[in-house]
Amino acid sequence: MDQQANSRPRRRGRDRGAKATPQRQVNYRQLRNPFPPMPAFSEDRIAAIHHTALRVLEEQGMKVLLPQARALFRQAGARVDEASGMVFVGRDIVEAALASAPRSILCRAGTRDRDVLLDPGALTFLPGSGTPHATDLKRGRRPGTGRDFRELVQIAQHFDVMHMLPPMVEPQDIPTQTRHLFTMEAQLTLSDKLPFVYARGTPQVEDSFEMLHDFRGLSDAEFRAAPHCFTIINTNSPRVLDIPMAQGLIDFARFGQVSIVTPFTLMGAMAPITVAGAVMLSHAEALAAITLTQLAKPGAPVLYGTFTSNVDMKSGAPAFGTPEHFKASLAAGQLARLIGLPWRCAGGSAANLNDAQAANETQFALWGSLMAGATVILHSAGWLEGGLTLSYEKMITDMEVLQMVAEMCVAAAAEDSDIAFDALAEVEPAGHFFGAAHTLERYQTEFYDPLVADWSNFGTWTEKGERSASERASDIWQNILSEDARPPVDGDRFEAMQTFIAKRTAAGGAPPES
Amino acid sequence: MDQQANSRPRRRGRDRGAKATPQRQVNYRQLRNPFPPMPAFSEDRIAAIHHTALRVLEEQGMKVLLPQARALFRQAGARVDEASGMVFVGRDIVEAALASAPRSILCRAGTRDRDVLLDPGALTFLPGSGTPHATDLKRGRRPGTGRDFRELVQIAQHFDVMHMLPPMVEPQDIPTQTRHLFTMEAQLTLSDKLPFVYARGTPQVEDSFEMLHDFRGLSDAEFRAAPHCFTIINTNSPRVLDIPMAQGLIDFARFGQVSIVTPFTLMGAMAPITVAGAVMLSHAEALAAITLTQLAKPGAPVLYGTFTSNVDMKSGAPAFGTPEHFKASLAAGQLARLIGLPWRCAGGSAANLNDAQAANETQFALWGSLMAGATVILHSAGWLEGGLTLSYEKMITDMEVLQMVAEMCVAAAAEDSDIAFDALAEVEPAGHFFGAAHTLERYQTEFYDPLVADWSNFGTWTEKGERSASERASDIWQNILSEDARPPVDGDRFEAMQTFIAKRTAAGGAPPES
Secondary structure, three states, X not given: OOOOOOOOOOOOOOXXXXXXXXXXXXXXXXXXXXXXXXXXXXXXXXXHHHHHHHHHHHHHOEEEOOHXXXXXXXXXXXEEEOOOOXXXXXXXXXXXXXXXXXXXXXXXXXXXXXXXXXXXXXXXXOOOOOEOEEEEOOOEEEEOOHHHHHHXXXXXXXXXXXXXXXXOEOOOOOOOOOHHHHHHHHXXXXXXXXXXXXXXXXXXXXXXXXHHHHHHOOOHHHHHHOOOOEEEEOOEOOOEEOXXXXXXXHHHHHOOOEEEEOOEEEEOOOEOOOHHHHHHHHHHHHHHHHHHHHHHOOOOOEEEEOEEEEEOOOOOOEEOOOXXXXXXXHHHHHHHHHHOOOEEEEOOOOOOOOOHHHHHHHHHHHHHHHHOOOOEXXXXXXXXXXXXXXXXHHHHHHHHHHHHHHHOOXXXXXXXXXXXXXXXXXXXXXXXXXOOHHHHOOOOOOOOOOOOOOOOOHHHHHHOOOOOXXXXXXXXXXXXXXXXXXXXOOHHHHHHHHHHHHHHHHOOOOXXXX | OOOOOOOOOOOOOOOOOOOOOOOOOOOOOOEEOOOOOXXXXXXXXXXXXXXXXXXXXXXXXXXXXXXXXXXXXXHOOOEEEOOOOEEEXXXXXXXXHHHHOOOOEXXXXXXXXXXXXXXXXXXXXXXXXXXXXXXXXXXXXXEOOHHHHHHHHHHHHHOOOOOEOOOOEOOOOOOOOOHHXXXXXXXXXXXXXXXXXXXXXXXXXXXXXXXXXXHHOOOHHHHHHOOOOEEEEOOEOOOEXXXXXXXXXXXXXXXXXXXXXXXXXXXXXXXXXOHHHHHHHHHHHHHHHHHHHHHHOOOOOEEEEOEEEEEOOOOOXXXXXXXXXXXXXXXXXXXXXXXXXXXXXXXXXXXXXXXXXXXXXXHHHHHHHHHOOOOEEEOOOOEEHHHOEEEHHHHHHHHHHHHHHHHHOOOOOOOHHXXXXXXXXXXXXXXXXXXXXXXHOOOXXXXXXXXXXXXXXXXXXXXXXXXXXXXXXXXXXHHHHHHOOOOXXXXXXXXXXXXXXXXXXXXXXXXXXX
């Protein structure tokens, strides 16, 4: 399906009969990373980082606030101090966990062609997520609402290059005890992509799992047999795993759903100021979290991950799309390959406006993630203000870049006909190829058709109103929403979900736990 | 020298005595490409493209308009048809040229620390160039002037990550017969970087060489012994080498100055519509041009190059920063490595404004050039409207990206102290590193200090006037120009140059030849 919301190849006055205009075939769904991986450090320094992380877990320990989690570590042979909550994990426990964690995870979405394989070499993009605010040129910046959440799910649904749904914006006008019901309903009815569930306590998680397996028509066993949703688990750097995060790791593991482990380690703030130090800390915390999933259930699907960047040391403000962010991503990729797990990275920008800074920081961070071999790249579209706001226009302008990266996943052809010796012979020196047979056979499908880029000359662009990329992007998302496209939904299951939501709401919902 | 025009690390209230604030040391001058090269095609299809290009030269030929050039080809054994101007070059002639062309070229600038080594693996950036217009937020879009030319040279001079001076904007208010005198004077007095000379006929070229070697205090032999300037030679695709371009190749070769051979091949327009076909045509033309340099003088310094992208097939408008542009760059890199020469590629954007489209297209094209292993990346800063305009603000916002890429040329340290086991042990779980000794020892110099990026939060940014990256960039270039920094200039040589300019002007200058 052609995912460009604006231009389509037009007919050129030939074959106006039954023959349709050829459509360029693209498949942005199951991507494999085509870029050669780049190292940040030598192999032996990566090994040193890995072993230092293991030493940190053994000698410095993690503070694990959830008693049930500490019990799992203790049962596995870790040294646990109940009074302080400190857990000291021996490397043999970590290594056993890395051996049991699966390398390849097939996640089941609403339809089979939306399934996502998460393994080293896969490439998936997710929009920016978890922001308290939304912004767009029509309505301005505001606290995120349920309406924003639903709209952003629809926009993410529209683009095949968005492979999974993260939590978009926080719908702050929806009561916290039923917010998880709202967001699951939106994800299931407005999209057929892999949905997200926040780890905000077992009651919310169990509600979400129940909605999901009922809507998918799965038995409990079928639900647990493959991942049908995912969560993101952040540690509290440095060296703390809090209650809902540990509970989430355990719950998701036991239900066979994917946890994406993501320490959020900003150099100089909650992590050492060096790239190597911040990555080492992140690695240690990620290893601890991954180990907990395997202790809860050996073989539980889990992704390694990090979100490591720097801060502005003058103000403490987080920075993204910096050289340090890029280098940290590369190092994390090396560590992910060392431990053999699929893994998540992230892009984004600290800009306050969708301008050249926002575009440049986001794309620079993206290239760091791509060249690091990340399996899942979060915040790849729309993320602004270092994660405080999701911009509708930036979703679209970033989407252009992601679609172009997806195009790079398919090699250009180099058959003899493509090398075009004969075509060249047909055009005189200083001639042109516009009317050559070789061109006419191909022009409707040869090139990527831009989503938002305007290539008209200055005069034409001026006549059309001197519109910026953000202004054109605004039209694009508005058109998408006005189409109000929806995946097919089973009527009975939809009704059953409404009943469930009403019942749980009447019972008081499930407040988030902390 | 710290090249950031705005922020500097401030003191933190310690050691306000004789000890100075540590300055972060950067060297953006002699860069080596740190990125792993990416192929577009398999090795055997690249070989097929190369051999097909050789067949094109043998069987289809190049139309060479300059009789002296045709004579050189004929003397070397090529089949020449004087009536049509067609030259058919056997592959043995091309292969001999590729064997004699030097792999490593040390170009001499105004000072030794501005010298540029052009060899496979080197990485040099040049701003956008050759545009008829200039634009900035203060004065708007206008035909390029001599004043614009001088200002842009000063801006390019300011940034170490700009390694060579290309022709910036065309100073259209300077008479064509003395324009070369004007531009050489500007380059020599406002910059110490390697200057450019247009190949617009032997008289202009000889004037320029004379100005240059006199100003550098070089004898004729010393001047010819190493390159002190460069030119860019475009073919007229398809398959035409016009008079001034052939003359330039010959003149620069005989004087030992660098030609950067650059077919400008847009898929579907003056080249076949396929990546492989356009690259093959470009390769054939480049081989012909390189061969001419070696026939004029074996061992002449010459760069391979291409500027291959696609057009919008609906309008014919050139497009840049597209997947096709990226793939063509990668293929050209493979061909450059096959023939073993340093080579030039280019970035840029077709946007009409320095917005998210402009930033994204430029950066996407940049990554294509980087991952193709280009030695020289032209149009890497400031280029807008597909080459019709040079934007002052875009020079600055693009410069940020180039500086960050230069940062990637230096590996992060991963000594034990960087891995920071001990530093981590000093910070309690859930503590922070702002005040840790490890941080305090490093914070003033650890991170890249942004040129134009603003990382303040939304409230602060709003209070400061909601300024976009382009608006801040405008302040930056205005500050650079107000500093009016100039490299040291020998007073006698300056006077001698003025005398030469006056004499040549009085004699009528040297009109460009075509």
